[in-house]
Amino acid sequence: MKQIRRILIAGGGSSGWMAAALLSRLFQGLYDIVLVESEQIGTIGVGEATIPAIKKYNELLGLDENEFMVRTQASFKLGIQFVDWWKKGESYIHGFGVIGQDLEWLRCHHYWLKARALGRTGDFADYSINTAAALANKFMRARQDMGDSPLSQIAHAFHFDAALFARFLSAYAQERGVRRREGQIVDVTLRAEDGFIDSVTMEDGEQIAADLFIDCSGFRGLLIAEALKVGFQDWSHWLPCDRALAVPCERSGNFTPYTRSTAHGAGWQWRIPLQHRTGNGHVYSSRHMDDDEAERILLSNLDGRQLADPLKVRFKAGKRDKLWHKNCVAVGLAGGFLEPLESTSLHLVQSGLIRMIRLLPDAGFDQATIDEFNRQTDFEYERIRDFIILHYKATERDDTPFWQYCRDMEVPETLRRKIDLWMANGRIFREDEELFAEESWIQVFLGQGYIPRGYDPLVDIKSDAQVIQFLGNIAAVVGKCVTVMPTHADYVAKVCPAGLVAA
Numbered sequence: 001m002k003q004i005r006r007i008l009i010a011g012g013g014s015s016g017w018m019a020a021a022l023l024s025r026l027f028q029g030l031y032d033i034v035l036v037e038s039e040q041i042g043t044i045g046v047g048e049a050t051i052p053a054i055k056k057y058n059e060l061l062g063l064d065e066n067e068f069m070v071r072t073q074a075s076f077k078l079g080i081q082f083v084d085w086w087k088k089g090e091s092y093i094h095g096f097g098v099i100g101q102d103l104e105w106l107r108c109h110h111y112w113l114k115a116r117a118l119g120r121t122g123d124f125a126d127y128s129i130n131t132a133a134a135l136a137n138k139f140m141r142a143r144q145d146m147g148d149s150p151l152s153q154i155a156h157a158f159h160f161d162a163a164l165f166a167r168f169l170s171a172y173a174q175e176r177g178v179r180r181r182e183g184q185i186v187d188v189t190l191r192a193e194d195g196f197i198d199s200v201t202m203e204d205g206e207q208i209a210a211d212l213f214i215d216c217s218g219f220r221g222l223l224i225a226e227a228l229k230v231g232f233q234d235w236s237h238w239l240p241c242d243r244a245l246a247v248p249c250e251r252s253g254n255f256t257p258y259t260r261s262t263a264h265g266a267g268w269q270w271r272i273p274l275q276h277r278t279g280n281g282h283v284y285s286s287r288h289m290d291d292d293e294a295e296r297i298l299l300s301n302l303d304g305r306q307l308a309d310p311l312k313v314r315f316k317a318g319k320r321d322k323l324w325h326k327n328c329v330a331v332g333l334a335g336g337f338l339e340p341l342e343s344t345s346l347h348l349v350q351s352g353l354i355r356m357i358r359l360l361p362d363a364g365f366d367q368a369t370i371d372e373f374n375r376q377t378d379f380e381y382e383r384i385r386d387f388i389i390l391h392y393k394a395t396e397r398d399d400t401p402f403w404q405y406c407r408d409m410e411v412p413e414t415l416r417r418k419i420d421l422w423m424a425n426g427r428i429f430r431e432d433e434e435l436f437a438e439e440s441w442i443q444v445f446l447g448q449g450y451i452p453r454g455y456d457p458l459v460d461i462k463s464d465a466q467v468i469q470f471l472g473n474i475a476a477v478v479g480k481c482v483t484v485m486p487t488h489a490d491y492v493a494k495v496c497p498a499g500l501v502a503a
């Protein structure tokens, strides 16, 4: 058994440096790791909103969360507010974490559906500490010492400055022995006998050989696509947005502990509050809207002074047929792209890296290991894809050709099954290790007007009065908890104020 010794990471965007930092920490000098990046080519640099799983990544790195937040000008995130998605004038929050509490063996939403049928419901957001706190602009970290209180259930993620994040990780990785090589890769040499990658050639002629290559080169997929010719599965018939314009503006008084996503005529606009600025972007379908119109809409919906010219990005929804082929693993945009509606890209970087580490091969690159990696990756991508498609499909909007298309489109069979099951009796099951839990699906279904025809029959074990009281108690306790929480702005100012300090 021969072990791999040298690892080459091609690319120094968020995914390249996330890879370098994690590998350097976990492998503790066991491998020789080189990261190649090119200042001339630059990075995409717009991934700024995350989901709670990112805390696992930070933990693996042993980072102090407050220091991480100061160094990246970060804010806290309790969820995402979706405005005008179901229909104009309607909004809801997809909050992280639990909703209410179970009763007998049923989820809280079944009781809510019954109360709704009785005409006696509160807003669904009142039953979750994350959504109720978000709407009140309140935040604090979960208090593990608070027993069953909703205050012990607060689930958070972050918004952060992507450039500062990459710089922070770069310093971290280099302190732990990763060698950074600046310059452009101009050629890739394959081994004649098996087509594995042997080495990359830099513009100054240096050849860098390795055993394992991690392709973090962005959309182009320098190694996985250009050198190894792995194909691409195009999902744009389900996710027609293919352009984005990103622009920062000055931070406004409204320092929300959530991302906002506002639907427009042919896509949607994000708003990500950071400590030193607010990030904004318009994701749209070029088939349904031209660039000038998209820019006009973006700029007329900023809530602070514009700080730079908009950055234009083109993309296509989908993924490579295989993210691991021969001795190359694609991570980040080189592997695939799902629009940032649910902030899943950096998570896919993290989970791809962890999966690769769990399946780290020896120098023989056993095919069963590679196949298992690709099987798990396909499953993860497809389930996230389905969840994002649901946001487009579950709409009553028909005010533009874009929304008519989305509302009427056929969806993947895996999603169709979930929708049908939900619409019958409000049931949803998390399959294997799919990323989004039942709570996420429930909030998007209800928030976008997919109200099931019935609820679980076992709800009727409880009398109407008991159901109303049960829900009322949850809302009252959540409401009380929210009143004692500090505002998001005060909490950040107290525990992790970045000021002018930057990585």
Ligand SMILES: Cc1cc2nc3c(=O)[nH]c(=O)nc-3n(C[C@H](O)[C@H](O)[C@H](O)COP(=O)(O)OP(=O)(O)OC[C@H]3O[C@@H](n4cnc5c(N)ncnc54)[C@H](O)[C@@H]3O)c2cc1C
Residues within 6 Å of the ligand: 010, 011, 012, 013, 014, 015, 016, 036, 037, 038, 039, 041, 042, 043, 044, 045, 046, 047, 048, 049, 050, 162, 183, 184, 185, 186, 216, 217, 218, 219, 222, 244, 245, 246, 281, 313, 315, 331, 332, 333, 334, 340, 343, 344, 345, 346, 347, 349
């Ligand atoms: C509009 C938009 C919004 C997004 N928002 C979010 C979000 O809110 N949350 C989230 O999780 N994700 C988001 N993402 C995704 C996120 O930005 C990416 O997943 C993340 O930045 C990782 O990018 P990357 O490192 O794979 O690629 P890139 O940032 O493109 O980096 C590629 C690297 O490869 C190098 N390179 C390329 N070719 C060569 C060569 N020939 N020689 C040497 N070096 C080379 C480049 O110099 C660069 O360092 C968003 C993406 C887009 C497009």
